[in-house]
Amino acid sequence: MSLRGVPAPELFERALDGDRRSLARLITLVERDAGESGAIATLAHARAGNAHVIGITGSPGSGKSTLTGQLVKILGEAELRPAVLAVDPSSPLTGGAILGDRVRMEDVASPDTFIRSMATRGHQGGLALAVPGVVRLLDAVGYNPVVIETVGVGQVEVDVAGTADTTVVVATPGMGDGVQANKAGLLELADLFIVNKADRPGAHDVRRDLELMLDLSHATGQDQRTGMRPEILLTSALTGEGADEMWRAIERHRTAITSNGQLEQRREHRDLAEVRNRAMALAELRVDELLRDGEHTAILREVSERRAAPAEAAEQIAARLRP
Amino acid sequence: MSSATDNSAADGSGSNEPKQIRVVLAKLGFDGHDRGIKVVARILRDAGMEVIYLGLRQSYKNVVNAVEQEDADAVGLSMHNASHLTLAPKMVAALAEAELDVPVIVGGIVPDEDIAELEAKGVAAILGPGASAEEVAAVIRRSVAARS
Numbered sequence: 001m002s003l004r005g006v007p008a009p010e011l012f013e014r015a016l017d018g019d020r021r022s023l024a025r026l027i028t029l030v031e032r033d034a035g036e037s038g039a040i041a042t043l044a045h046a047r048a049g050n051a052h053v054i055g056i057t058g059s060p061g062s063g064k065s066t067l068t069g070q071l072v073k074i075l076g077e078a079e080l081r082p083a084v085l086a087v088d089p090s091s092p093l094t095g096g097a098i099l100g101d102r103v104r105m106e107d108v109a110s111p112d113t114f115i116r117s118m119a120t121r122g123h124q125g126g127l128a129l130a131v132p133g134v135v136r137l138l139d140a141v142g143y144n145p146v147v148i149e150t151v152g153v154g155q156v157e158v159d160v161a162g163t164a165d166t167t168v169v170v171a172t173p174g175m176g177d178g179v180q181a182n183k184a185g186l187l188e189l190a191d192l193f194i195v196n197k198a199d200r201p202g203a204h205d206v207r208r209d210l211e212l213m214l215d216l217s218h219a220t221g222q223d224q225r226t227g228m229r230p231e232i233l234l235t236s237a238l239t240g241e242g243a244d245e246m247w248r249a250i251e252r253h254r255t256a257i258t259s260n261g262q263l264e265q266r267r268e269h270r271d272l273a274e275v276r277n278r279a280m281a282l283a284e285l286r287v288d289e290l291l292r293d294g295e296h297t298a299i300l301r302e303v304s305e306r307r308a309a310p311a312e313a314a315e316q317i318a319a320r321l322r323p
Numbered sequence: 324m325s326s327a328t329d330n331s332a333a334d335g336s337g338s339n340e341p342k343q344i345r346v347v348l349a350k351l352g353f354d355g356h357d358r359g360i361k362v363v364a365r366i367l368r369d370a371g372m373e374v375i376y377l378g379l380r381q382s383y384k385n386v387v388n389a390v391e392q393e394d395a396d397a398v399g400l401s402m403h404n405a406s407h408l409t410l411a412p413k414m415v416a417a418l419a420e421a422e423l424d425v426p427v428i429v430g431g432i433v434p435d436e437d438i439a440e441l442e443a444k445g446v447a448a449i450l451g452p453g454a455s456a457e458e459v460a461a462v463i464r465r466s467v468a469a470r471s
Contacts, residue, residue, distance in 0.1 A: 024393065027394065032343070094368065095343075095371045096372050098365070098376050100378075103378050106389070115388075
């Protein structure tokens, strides 16, 4: 039985009935941003909003996949129906990718778990552009929680914090000293810190540096943004030690942000960001169109002949965006 | 949050670009020789495909799950312990049973006299040690195209 040619609304109905192949095909359509992706988004958005979205991020090799596997195991044992979106980078040269997260999860996952690997397909920031759409779809057909595992990130790839309800940042011993912990970026956006590979020397030093960083956030008043001090937990993903506690901490965070109104705020913020990103992408297409347009080569010639500055040329292009 | 990248126009909304080929790569059972599968993963990546890498000691069930949930277009099995006549047809049957219509390509050490039997039992293609990178990618593309 082939799914080829089955219209998206029917695939969606089947996915609601628990058909994984139809769900998998819908995800492919959303990823491709194919013609039907608009209809899928409309169907999914109307039903979404029930799933707690957990983002797991951290540097490459910090143990995100193994930890996600442990989390999924616990969720399966708790008779929940989790979905995992595991993102890995696409090659900037060929567009190809090796998606190697699933291998660390499959064996421990319950049959009710849905795992999907995604390549970034040219998007920077730690996630793929299609992630919000795919999360919405998984949420809409009844998966809860939805766990997003980002690509291995450095300091500034903070997309996940704009997509998840609870952002978990995974650190490991040997990641650097307290100065690293105080730099701006990803660490500011964590709702929960995991110090993984805690069986290795230096785990307590990492915890101390993170505690100090959080103390300073309190001293400068920065923590008023969330009103909550993130917990710091030690885990060893390989043995599963600490994974139960991690899930309890995630639940505590969810309860806290649900009762203090943060969850609603975050989701409003997220919707706004997605609308903005979409609008920007459309504007970008329009700009590219205009730049290809013959009459604008004249403007570009003025720039190359140094009669107009690039910013002036840009303003002329931008003026053309208005109807 | 950055949304603008050099590729964003090509990824942009409304475009109906051809489907990205997604390949599940696995070794079944107790075959620990994973040098070859790693090379093939790299070849396919560099040919622009998305590889869902399952690696060592996989079961039919794991592969079926992966093909289903990942909406994969092909399965590549790496076989180096003379189990191909037993395991590869069972993999083909397991996928058929799950109504997943994807080609199974076997790579590794397969004696010439076994090729006809594997093909008769539904294996789409067999790649031996001499296959070039171009050949590996071309065989996957051809096998996927033959099903769509």
